[in-house]
Amino acid sequence: MRTAKRTAAREPAAQLPVARIAVDVPLAHLDRPFDYLLAEEQAAVAVPGCRVRVRFAGRLVSGYLLDRAQASEHGGRLAYVERIVSPEPVLAPEIATLARAAADRWAGTFADVVRLAVPPRHAAAEAVATPQARPTPAPPDLTSLDDYDGGAQFIRALVNGESPRAALTALPGDWPGTVAAAATTTLASGRGVVVVVPDHRDVARVASKLGENAIALTADLGPAERYRRFLAVRRGAARCVVGTRAAVWAPVADLGLIVVWDDGDDLHAEPRAPYCHARDVAVLRAHHARAGLLLAGFARSVEGESLVQRGWLRSLEPATAARARALPAVRASGDDEDLARDPVARAARLPSLAWQAARDALAAGAPVLVQVPRRGYVVSLACAGCRAPARCNRCAGPLTRANAGATPACRWCGHNAADWACPYCAATATRAAVVGAARTAEELGRAFPGVTVRTSGGDTVLPDVPAKPALVVATPGAEPSVPGGYGAALLLDGWVLLARADLRAAEEALRRWLGAAALVRPGPEGGRVVVVAPGELRAVQALVRWRPEWLAARELDERSALRLPPAVRMAALTGTPGAIADLLATAQLPEVTETLGPVPSGGEQERMLVRVPRRDGNALAAALKAALAVRSARKADEAVKVELDPVVVI
DNA sequence: TCAATCCGTATC
DNA sequence: ATACGGATTGAC
Numbered sequence: 001m002r003t004a005k006r007t008a009a010r011e012p013a014a015q016l017p018v019a020r021i022a023v024d025v026p027l028a029h030l031d032r033p034f035d036y037l038l039a040e041e042q043a044a045v046a047v048p049g050c051r052v053r054v055r056f057a058g059r060l061v062s063g064y065l066l067d068r069a070q071a072s073e074h075g076g077r078l079a080y081v082e083r084i085v086s087p088e089p090v091l092a093p094e095i096a097t098l099a100r101a102a103a104d105r106w107a108g109t110f111a112d113v114v115r116l117a118v119p120p121r122h123a124a125a126e127a128v129a130t131p132q133a134r135p136t137p138a139p140p141d142l143t144s145l146d147d148y149d150g151g152a153q154f155i156r157a158l159v160n161g162e163s164p165r166a167a168l169t170a171l172p173g174d175w176p177g178t179v180a181a182a183a184t185t186t187l188a189s190g191r192g193v194v195v196v197v198p199d200h201r202d203v204a205r206v207a208s209k210l211g212e213n214a215i216a217l218t219a220d221l222g223p224a225e226r227y228r229r230f231l232a233v234r235r236g237a238a239r240c241v242v243g244t245r246a247a248v249w250a251p252v253a254d255l256g257l258i259v260v261w262d263d264g265d266d267l268h269a270e271p272r273a274p275y276c277h278a279r280d281v282a283v284l285r286a287h288h289a290r291a292g293l294l295l296a297g298f299a300r301s302v303e304g305e306s307l308v309q310r311g312w313l314r315s316l317e318p319a320t321a322a323r324a325r326a327l328p329a330v331r332a333s334g335d336d337e338d339l340a341r342d343p344v345a346r347a348a349r350l351p352s353l354a355w356q357a358a359r360d361a362l363a364a365g366a367p368v369l370v371q372v373p374r375r376g377y378v379v380s381l382a383c384a385g386c387r388a389p390a391r392c393n394r395c396a397g398p399l400t401r402a403n404a405g406a407t408p409a410c411r412w413c414g415h416n417a418a419d420w421a422c423p424y425c426a427a428t429a430t431r432a433a434v435v436g437a438a439r440t441a442e443e444l445g446r447a448f449p450g451v452t453v454r455t456s457g458g459d460t461v462l463p464d465v466p467a468k469p470a471l472v473v474a475t476p477g478a479e480p481s482v483p484g485g486y487g488a489a490l491l492l493d494g495w496v497l498l499a500r501a502d503l504r505a506a507e508e509a510l511r512r513w514l515g516a517a518a519l520v521r522p523g524p525e526g527g528r529v530v531v532v533a534p535g536e537l538r539a540v541q542a543l544v545r546w547r548p549e550w551l552a553a554r555e556l557d558e559r560s561a562l563r564l565p566p567a568v569r570m571a572a573l574t575g576t577p578g579a580i581a582d583l584l585a586t587a588q589l590p591e592v593t594e595t596l597g598p599v600p601s602g603g604e605q606e607r608m609l610v611r612v613p614r615r616d617g618n619a620l621a622a623a624l625k626a627a628l629a630v631r632s633a634r635k636a637d638e639a640v641k642v643e644l645d646p647v648v649v650i
Numbered sequence: 651t652c653a654a655t656c657c658g659t660a661t662c
Numbered sequence: 663a664t665a666c667g668g669a670t671t672g673a674c
Contacts, residue, residue: 023661
C-alpha cells in the first residue's frame with residue numbers, strides 16, 4: 001500500500017524520463033543496464049555518469065546513470081530512481097565505454113571494472129570547487145627523444161596532433177625526463193596525457209619533471225585527497241595525470257597520449273577481479289580514444305615485443321652514437337674459477353672482475369651498487385658444486401645452518417646433515433642459496449674495510465644516496481638513485497633470479513638487472529657493470545650487449561613455439577575440480593580451445609589453463625563470461641576464479 | 651483443505 | 663544476493 005501510494009505521488013520527467021542504470025551487483029548474469037524512471041524533480045540533476053541509488057530486487061543498491069531515453073524497451077513496469085546521490089558525472093562516457101570493453105575482454109563485470117576506475121565518493125571533497133585549468137604550457141624545454149632512432153619522428157607526430165604508438169627501450173639516464181618530454185609535447189598540442197608507472201616513487205620522479213602541469217594519482221593518498229584529485233581531472237582542471245596502475249582509467253578528456261613506464265613490472269597487474277593489466281588497458285584505451293601510446297622502459301616485455309611484431313607499436317631503440325655515450329661497460333662473470341683470490345672477497349662471493357670494478361669505482365670517488373636477489377638472511381643451502389638445492393636425505397626438506405660455521409641441518413625434521421653429499425655431482429660442500437641484503441652488506445663490509453655500506457630494501461628503502469664512495473646493497477626495485485650515477489654495479493647471485501620456475505624468469509631477471517645497470521654512469525666516464533651469472537645464458541647476453549629487444553624477441557619466438565601467451569590467448573581457471581569441470585561443461589568454448597592441466601593450486605583448489613589462438617581471444621572471454629553468468633544465475637555455490645592472460649602462467 | 655517449505659526464476 | 667510465485671509435502 002505504502003509503496004503504491006508513494007509511486008503514484010511521483011510524476012515522470014517530461015523530457016527523457018527513462019534512465020539506463022548500471023547497478024552495482026556482483027552477479028555476472030545481471031551485468032547489463034536496467035531501465036528506471038526519473039521523477040520530474042530529478043530531471044535536472046540526472047546527468048549521464050552520476051551516481052544513483054535504486055531499488056533492485058527489493059533492496060537499495062548503488063548504480064551509475066549511463067544515459068537517458070524517451071522510452072524503454074522493457075516490457076514491464078519501471079521503478080523510479082530512488083535518489084540521485086550527486087549530480088557529479090563521475091563516470092565519464094568514454095570511461096564507461098572503456099570499462100564495458102575491459103569487462104568483456106577479461107570476462108569480468110562492468111561493476112568490477114568501474115570500481116577500479118572511479119574512486120569511492122567523498123562528499124566533502126565534492127563540495128569544494130575545483131580551481132580553473134591552467135593555460136596550456138609552453139612547448140617543452142626538456143630532453144627529447146633524439147637519442148632514439150625514430151624518436152624525433154615520434155615527438156613530431158605528437159606536435160602535429162597525431163597519435164603515434166611505440167615501444168621504447170630507454171637508455172640509462174633521465175627516464176622521467178624522457179617521459180615528461182613526450183607528455184609535455186602532447187599537452188602543448190592541446191591534448192591530455194596519462195602516465196602510468198609502477199609505484200609512488202616513480203610517480204614522484206615523473207611528477208617533479210612535469211611540475212605544475214601534472215596531477216599525481218596514487219592509491220596511497222587518503223580517500224578525500226584521492227577523490228579531490230580525481231574530480232580535478234574529471235572537471236577538466238588537470239589535463240595530465242601521473243599515477244600508478246589505476247591512473248590508466250583517469251577521465252582525462254581529449255586524450256592524446258598514454259605512457260606506461262616499465263610495463264614488465266608486476267605492480268601493473270591489478271590484483272582485484274577481473275585482474276586486468278595496466279598495459280593492456282592502455283592498449284585498449286589508446287585504441288578506443290585514438291590516442292598515442294608509449295610503452296617505455298629499460299627492458300622490453302614480451303607483450304610489448306608482441307605488439308611491435310604485430311605492427312601495432314613501432315620499436316624505438318637507442319641510436320648507435322647515443323649507446324656509445326650512455327651505456328656502461330657490462331661484463332658477465334659466470335663461474336667460481338673466477339672468484340677473487342683475496343680470501344675476504346672470496347667469502348663475500350665476489351668474482352675478481354666484480355671486486356676490481358668495485359675497487360676502481362670506489363677509488364674514483366663513486367658509490368657502488370650491489371644488487372642482491374631477495375631480502376632476508378640466509379634462507380637455505382645449495383650444493384657448492386652445481387647449486388642444486390641441498391635437501392635432507394631423510395625427508396627431502398631444505399637444509400640450513402643455524403649460524404655461520406654450524407653444520408647443516410634439515411629445517412623440517414632437524415636431521416643433522418654433516419655427512420651430506422650432493423646426489424647430482426657428489427660435492428660435499430654447501431653454500432647459501434639465497435643471501436639477503438643484510439648478510440651481503442656484512443660480508444662486503446669485511447671485503448672493503450673502511451668503506452661505508454648502506455642497504456636499501458624491504459622496509460627501509462633509501463630514495464637516494466650521495467655521490468661519495470660507498471657500497472649500496474639493494475634488492476631489485478629498491479635501488480637508490482645517485483646524482484651522476486654509480487661508478488659500478490655488481491649484480492650478485494644472478495642464477496637465483498634465473499632459477500625461478502616461471503615462464504618469465506629470463507625476462508624478469510633481465511628487467512631487474514637493467515633497472516640496476518641503468519643507474520650506473522656511462523662507460524666513457526668509467527661506469528662498469530658486472531653480472532654474476534653464466535655468460536652463455538640468453539638473459540645475460542642480452543644484458544652484456546644491452547639488447548633487451550633481442551631477448552624479448554627470442555622469448556616471444558619460444559612462446560609461439562610452445563603456444564604460450566602472448567602468442568596465444570590463455571585463461572587460468574582456479575577452483576575446486578568439480579566447479580572447474582562444471583564451468584567447462586557449461587562454457588561453449590571455441591572449437592580450437594585446448595585445455596591444459598589441472599595442476600594443484602593449494603588446498604582443495606586446482607588450476608586449469610585453457611588457450612586459443614589470439615584471434616579467438618574475444619570468443620574465449622565471451623564464452624567464459626557467459627558460463628560464469630549461467631553459473632551465477634544457477635547459484636552455483638563454488639566459485640571459479642577466471643583470469644585472462646594471467647601474469648604468472650606456470 | 652490448509653499452511654509450511656522447497657525450488658526456480660526474475661531482478662527495470 | 664533476495665523476493666516472489668507456484669509446486670510439493672505433510673498433518674488434520
